[in-house]
Amino acid sequence: MAAAKQIPLTCTGHTRPVVDLAFSSFTYSGDFFLISACKDSIPILRRGNTGDWVGSFQGHKGAVWSTRLSSDATKSVTGSADFTAKVWNNLTGQATITVPHSHVVRCVDMSPDGRYVLTGGYEKKIRLFDLQTDASRGPIRQLEQCDNIIKTALMDADNGLVFAGDGKMLRVWDLRTSAQVSFRQFDHDITSLRFSNDRGMIICTSGKQVFFYNALTSALVKSFTTTIETASASLHPDGSRLVVGGISDLWVRVYDWATGQEQEVYKGHHGPIHVVSYSPDGELYATGSEDGTVRLWQTSPGKAYALWEQQ
Incomplete structure (x- = not known):
């Protein structure tokens, strides 16, 4: 399919590959924010609809592999190659908690209310911390049944569930009992797990496929086969389309939810796309790349919105 005309906003500031990013929900002021994780060790917080720089978080001593925001964007969490996870006060830019690992x-995740933080990684363990207690004393839950490096994981604190990508295995735990309640085997390693905007579905990428699971029952809702080895996928808030980034592909690809057909293809990055995510208002999606940039793309190219009003 030929690429439609699209002029993304390019967010510079990182000096190495951007490997993760996340939007907040709408804040009390009606704004939303975007945070990016990079191998340069410095996460960056931006305004979500314009990409304008808000602040950089100094403190990690190694690549930052993962990051998440609380719904109100007042807190963030980051996981790093320096064997730590850090919780940040986004109003001051200071790390309030540093949790050492071995x-x-x-990967990290944060509950929407900012109370709970989940971590996973080379220890092959999932750890859950309660920030209302003294998190430096250790996790309130530790799940140890994984056989591989945990590169992606999610927490549904409301329903007491944790989802983890353990190599080719998707594992689900019940946090109330610390028991594994289900697992699914794939043909290829799981490259990403993300919630849909309403948190009703888990979006899983593996090989050339994108899977959608009910977040409460773990039942398969739908699956898509793409033309690329998928790195990340995100579903539009209205459920009409999904955006996909590829492990070795430089193109951003948008698929129709109903038919699974590729609708739009855009070139802009100069390296593989590691992560994609729709904004909470659905007006744009963000992509993070090996080329060290974050780019913002319009869902409806040409529509007057944010900085695109000036073009």
Whole structure:
């Protein structure tokens, strides 16, 4: 399919590959924010609809592999190759909690209310921390049944569930009992797990496929086969389309949810796309790349919105 005309906003500031990013929900002021994780060790917080720089977090001594925001964007969490996870006060830019690990922290998650933090990585363990207690004393839950490096994991604190990508295995735990309640085997390693915007579905990428699972029952809702080895996928808030980034592909690809057909293809990055995510208002999606940039793309190219009003 030929690429439609699209002029993304390029967010510079990182000096190495951007490997993860996440949007907040809408804040009390109606704004939303975007945080990016990079191998340069410095996460960056931006305004979500414009990409304008808000602040950089100084403190990690190794690549930052993963990051998440609380819904109100007042807190963030990062996981790093320096064997730590850090919780940040986004209003001051200071790390409020540093949790040491015995190996690289590859993935983190934060509950929407900012109370709970989950970590996973080279230790092959999932750890859950309660920030209302003294998190430096250790996790309130530790799940140890994984056989491989945990590169991606999610927490549904409301329903007491944790989802983890353990190599080719998707594992689900019940946090109330610390028991593994289900697992699924794939043909290829799981490259990403993300919630849909309403948190009703888990979006899983593996090989050339994108899978959608009910977040409460773990039942398969739908699956898509793409033309690329997938690195990350995100579903539009209205459920009409999904955006996919590829492990070795330089193109951003948008698929129709109903038919699974590729609708749009855009070139902009100069390296593989590691992560993609729709904004909470659905007006744009962000992509993070090996080329060290974050780019913002319009869902409806040409629509007057944010900085695109000036073009």
